[in-house]
Amino acid sequence: MSAAVSPVDELLPARRLVPLACQHVLAGVAAPVSSVILIATTLKLSADRTASLLSATLVLCGVGALLQSLGVRVLRVGARLPFLMLPGGAAVAIFLQIAGEYGPATASGSVLVAAAFLLCVLPFYGRLVRLFPPLVMGTTVVLIGINMIKVTAPMVASGPGLGFATLGVIGLFFLVLRGVWRQMAVLLGLVGGMVLAVLTGTELHVAHGGTFALPEVFPYGTPHVDLLAAVPLLVFALASLAEATGQTVLNSEAVGRTPDPGRDVPRIARADALVSLGSGVFGTSLMVTSAENIGIVQLTRVRSRFVTAAAGVLLIVCGLLTPLTRVLAAIPEPVVGAAGLVIYAVIAVMGFGMLSRTDLAHGTDSVVIALALVVGMLPIVEPGMYAGLPSWARTLFGSGVAAGAIAAVVLCAVFRTLGPKVTAGSDAPPSDATP
Structure with missing residues (x-):
């Protein structure tokens, strides 16, 4: 390699590029697979439609990785860093919440609105x-995790024996696996749960078809735009800017580039928004750039962005191979529910981790968090709390995630302006990824 070439711009020979790209795929593939299966199971999609949705999501992940890794300079899209793009766990949770209350067509419309809003x-x-700040993001993420645990639990209850057995398998994988394999514990748990289902005689519904197929456009019909219903995703889109700030610093330092959030974060978010427009078209949730694969960069010491670009190509190929997506789409509901409980519980724990960056002994921080959690938890524990309000108010306050996030933003701003000063620790943008 020429001394003039930065490690992040090094183009590796194919014999090294392909195996390294496969490692990045293994590090990131659990997120799209588990997210799509959760969406499909919650919305009661057919096996064919589930396979199509998984195909679309893998293709979008691949396109996102290409955009972030290679960039389009003339459009200022992509940071030209070794990033993967995945469906964020929090975004999936909000998508399902909107779909449950207003229908999947409105959820798809909300994804389109949020992506366009982010560009603007x-x-x-x-x-x-x-x-x-972490105070606001932590509160929001805790509410997302708790809300989706409530949604996912009935899936386990549909077959508690198989569901709890799958939880045990996932826990075992987390215990014994290391490195990139540990990052795949949930995905391997899904496979293990499916094996248990076969051994116990559980009926599987595997779709049939050719080897290659293009995903279905507008699977829920024409997207319906409802601005009030989209509020939770709009809040998430704004919060993703803070997430991207931390990820930019983390990734830049990992590859030896001087962090420049002012330049790179808008480019990262612009790529997220463009790919998310595709998500709205193909019926899945917002896509976000992820730092999940940074561990692979640090482990291998290979910093080239062309490795994640090659991983993007592999994800696209996997998405177009319909036998693979059809088998994954046949995973039984209790198995999916068990994986969902783990994913959303981890999301809640990440929220508590963000809150730990604030000084909870400080009166201002603890009061803001407590009040925001009250606002967000009320519609979760008592869904009929706002039944007597006008429809627009039910939409705004009936979503625990949206209500809690808005309350946290407003209360934080009010206490900063009129009350005791908020601790400096809560002002710093997060340095790790929100799911």
């Missing part, structure tokens, strides 16, 4: 990111 607000990135 990027010029104001510097001001907006300050609205989402």
